[in-house]
Amino acid sequence: MKILVVDDEEDVKSLFEQKFRKEIRNAQFEFSFAFSGEEALTYLADHPSEVVMILSDINMPGMSGIELLKSIRKDYPAAPPQVMMITAYGDSQNHNQAMQLGADDFLTKPVNFIELKEKLLKTL
Amino acid sequence: MDYFLVSFFLIQYVRSSLQTATALPHWDRLLIYARYVTIALIATYYATDTPEFFSWIWHAYLTLIVVILYTKEEFAPIKSVVQSVIPFVVVSILSDIIELVAPKIHDSYDDWISIAKLFTFLLCFVIWFYAQKQRKILLKEREDRLREEMASKAQKESLEYLVAERTHELTLQKEELQKAIEELKATQNQLVQSEKMASLGELTAGIAHEIQNPLNFVNNFSEVSVELCQELEEEVDKTEIPDADKDYIKGIIADLSQNQQKITHHGKRADSIVKGMLQHSRASSGEKEAVEINALADEYMRLAYHGLRAKDKEFNAALVTDFDPTIGKVLVMPQDLGRVFLNLFTNAFYAVAEKKRKLAETGNLNDYRPEVKISTKKFANKLYVRVSDNGTGMPDSVKAKIFQPFFTTKPTGQGTGLGLSMSYDIITNAHGGTLDVDTVPGERTEFKITIPII
Structure with a gap:
């Protein structure tokens, strides 16, 4: 499963x-990284239909996670990847907006990696 | 006879016109004597069969009176009347002298002399009459003036009364203004204080956001490093190196792992502080609900009490409640207000526990009874909640800082210093109320919450 992680850090x-580490070695997951929303869109254009899951931060300089989510839902209606939003601001406004725009899940920082792993394995 | 009339009326006139009875009592007595003398003279004159020489006594007497009246300062106002007597006296004396010196001439001009005497005699009375009339006019004028004076005096008094009244009003206004200025100053101080608190709260939340991301990395990387250490240990077992070397390597790995755990532990501690700071920004985002205030306060009081009991089995304190049953449900943010109650109660219990501990150390425990009290009251659309304890109290230096973020008197690691700063935020910003403190060092502390009920 190819996962694209988008974060400015x-x-x-x-x-x-x-x-x-283990999952990558076992070839369960394959991670790619983009450090901005724009970079993520370029990556998606270069690797069409490869990415199954996108994990994106919301607060990023330039294109925000929410804008990224909007363009993904607009540009890839045929083979929609799953999108999980991650943010440090766990307020209901952010959450509702993300879910309305078609996010599949919403995580707050600090990320609980055990929970994330379970979710990813379930999608697989 | 004419002498008698002139002198008698002259004396009378002097007495009445100058009011000598009251104004010049000394002269009045003399004038009364003079009147008796006049009467005595006329009586003697007739008793002695009207002797010729008697007119000389009259001349002397009248001249004396005229000279006295004319020369004395006290009789200056009636000088003109006195003057009117002079022609009569002069004519009378002249007539007698002529009669004595040249009786023939006197006899031949007798009619003329008599007419002159009569004329001067009448002149006296005409002038007196005229003077009397003048005097009456003057008197009337004086009375008028007096009345006018009285009137103006009354007016003046009423004006003065008005001025006094205005002055009083102005003084009152001035006092009111001064009071208003003082109130304004107090309000301004409060505003400055709450502005300071608000900006500190915002700053705190802002800092927390900035710190959270790097802190997450620290925690995540340290956690993953612990896992890596475990894997490394497993891998070392698989290699073919001497056991002594393996043990040495494992020892280093164990230390590394322990270090990473320490990093994780302290990272988590920092994380909980950051979480507390973040609650500052969430203080005003909640929704208001109708809540039974008494039940809420009671619940959190017990929660705080049992929380402390769990940590310290020895701890004990009397819980006193004084609830106003008329309060009922009030629109508040229950979770936020609950947090405030929890903070206040935790502090109160901590204060009484500290006092007990200090007293026990010095051996003065005696009859100290720790007590924490909650009282609620609804009055004039305001909700009053008081949380008081008979614990350690605070000096002014501490009292001044308790609402500032990160200020704590508890030992390192036991308090974040965010409880009261957040409580202040919740009460003032989220509920539009006030949070005040009243304390006596070594004796007691009382926190006062006032929330307007909409």
Whole structure:
């Protein structure tokens, strides 16, 4: 399963790679990383229909996670990837907006990796 | 006879016109004597068969009176009347002198002299009459003036009364204004204080957001490092190196793992502080619900009490409740207000526990009874809640800072210093009320919540 992680913090890459070390080695998950919303869209355009799941931060400089979600839902209506939003602001306004725009799930930081792993495995 | 009339009326006139009886009592007595003398003279004159020489006594007497009246300062106002007597006296004396010196001439001009005497005699009375009339006019004028004076005096008094009244009004106004200024100053101080608190609260929440992301990385990486250490240990077992080396490597791995756990532990501690700080920004986002205030207060009081009991089995305190049964349900944010109650009760219990501990240390425990009291009251559309304890109390230096974020008197790790700052935020910003404190060091503390009921 190919997962695209979108976050402006570059350390997210090494964190995910270490947290899901076993799964990556077992080829259960394949992670790709984009460090901005724009980068994520470019990646999706370059690798059409490959990405199954997108994990995106909401608060990012430039294109926000919410805007990214909007363009994904607009540009890929045929093979919609699952989108999980992650944010430090766990208020209901953010949550409702994300869910309305078609997010599949909503996580708050700090991310509970055990819970995330379970969710990902379930999607698989 | 004419002498008698002139002198008698002259004396009378002087007495009445100058009011000597009251104004010049000394002269009045003399004038009364003079009147008796006049009467005595006329009586003597007739008793002695009207002797010729007697007219000389009259001349001397009348001249004396005229000279006295004319020269004395006290009789200046009636000088003109006195003057009118002079022609009569002069003519009378002249007639007698002529009669004495040249009786023939006197006899031949007798008619003329008599006419002159009569004329001067009448002149006296005409002038007196005229003077009397003048005097009456003057008197009337004086009375008029007096009446006018009285009137103006009355007017002046009424004006003065008005001025006094205005002055009084102005003084009252001034006092009211001064009071208003003082109230304004107090309100301004309160505003400055609440502004300060609000900005500190915002700052706190802002800082918390900024810290949370890097802190998440610290926690996540340290956690994953612990896992890596475990894997590393397993991998070491698989290798073909001497056991002594393996043990040495495992020892290092164990230390590393322990360090990572410490990082995780303290990271989590920082995380809970950040969570507390974040609640500042959430204080006003809740929804208001109609809540039974007494039940809410009671519930959190017990919660705080048992929370402390769980940590310290020795702890004991009397819980006193004084609830106003008329309060009923009030629109508040129950979770936020509950947090405030929990903070206040936790602090109250902590204060009495501390006092007990300190007293026990110095051996003065004696009859100290820890007591925490809650009282509620509804009055004039306001809800009053008081949480008081007979614990350690606070000095002014502490009291001034208790609502600031991160200020705590508890030992490191036991308090975040966010409880009261958040409570202040919840009461003032989210509920539009006030949170005040009243304390006596070493004796007691009372927190007063006032919330307007809409």
